[in-house]
Amino acid sequence: MSQQAQQIPPSSDEAHEPETPHLDFQGTTPYEDYVRADVLTHLQHTLSDDPGEMVFLVTTQVMELWFTVIVHEWETAAGALRENDVPTAMAALKRSVRELEALNASWRPLSQLTPAQFNSYRAALGEGSGFQSAMYRRMEFLLGEKSASMLVPHRGAPRVHAELEKALHEPSLYDEVLRLLARRGHAVPEAVVRRDVSRRYEPSPEVEEVWTALYAGDETDELARLGEALTDVAELVWRWRNDHLVATRRAMGAKPGTGGSAGVAWLEKRARKNVFPELWTARSHV
Numbered sequence: 001m002s003q004q005a006q007q008i009p010p011s012s013d014e015a016h017e018p019e020t021p022h023l024d025f026q027g028t029t030p031y032e033d034y035v036r037a038d039v040l041t042h043l044q045h046t047l048s049d050d051p052g053e054m055v056f057l058v059t060t061q062v063m064e065l066w067f068t069v070i071v072h073e074w075e076t077a078a079g080a081l082r083e084n085d086v087p088t089a090m091a092a093l094k095r096s097v098r099e100l101e102a103l104n105a106s107w108r109p110l111s112q113l114t115p116a117q118f119n120s121y122r123a124a125l126g127e128g129s130g131f132q133s134a135m136y137r138r139m140e141f142l143l144g145e146k147s148a149s150m151l152v153p154h155r156g157a158p159r160v161h162a163e164l165e166k167a168l169h170e171p172s173l174y175d176e177v178l179r180l181l182a183r184r185g186h187a188v189p190e191a192v193v194r195r196d197v198s199r200r201y202e203p204s205p206e207v208e209e210v211w212t213a214l215y216a217g218d219e220t221d222e223l224a225r226l227g228e229a230l231t232d233v234a235e236l237v238w239r240w241r242n243d244h245l246v247a248t249r250r251a252m253g254a255k256p257g258t259g260g261s262a263g264v265a266w267l268e269k270r271a272r273k274n275v276f277p278e279l280w281t282a283r284s285h286v
């Protein structure tokens, strides 16, 4: 019971009222201490006078937060697989599937942006582009889409650069999956198990055969279910890329991107890439 409620004797009606939340705190509220909402809600520094810029900035920030959670889940999953703990990895992957759905739903406020609306604040972005998102890059690295050149834009930011460099040299989530399959006796080639993990993962026919055999076998098998959870992840990443592509096509047509790329043509090429490639190609052989 709160102090205030003790001082004022309740009337007969109030005696049945539910307890109200506490109001008195010495410093900042425990909510603030945990959530840092004051910090979070004062990070919206728009660069133009256009009222539509706020939702563009906040959507981008919201997506950065989801990238952060998803990286956390995939790192948890990769670490668990390294320890042969498939249930912990599956739990993290399943959480990430629901988080990817929430991430993708956050395209809605930007999905119908017109060129005229985007133009009202586009110039203010200068050369700023999501291409420079370090947390998105860590997601791509965890999926096996490694590239040392993606560290170059972050040379001026030591912490970000160090985190990305570490991620570049660590096995991706998919590397950990394939190593686990090898430890469980599946014929994953030595060259794949011992590959240079700082390079982009290239699909292998032998790995495709391993997935084909797993998919043709018992669907309730732990590794077959792991394959399906990874396929869910892959599909939702592909959806993010395509939602981004469509939003970009609507907002700026074939104009070059603020980050200096050809824009839609460059994004189309990125969106064509299959995440965890053999999980898709194996399906033709089952």
Ligand code: HEM
Binding pocket: 059, 060, 063, 064, 110, 113, 128, 129, 130, 131, 132, 133, 136, 244, 247, 248, 249, 251, 252, 256, 257, 258, 259, 260, 261, 262, 263, 264, 266, 267, 270
């Ligand atoms: C509708 C508004 C948007 C447009 C028109 C747009 C446009 C573009 C373009 C043209 C590129 C290619 C690189 C460049 O030249 O800039 C790009 C890349 C990228 N954008 Fe966006 N973008 C939009 C919204 C967002 C949002 C809200 C995010 C969330 C963080 C985001 C994240 C990214 C990422 C991560 C890349 C790099 C993709 C990769 O490396 O494959 N974009 N964007």
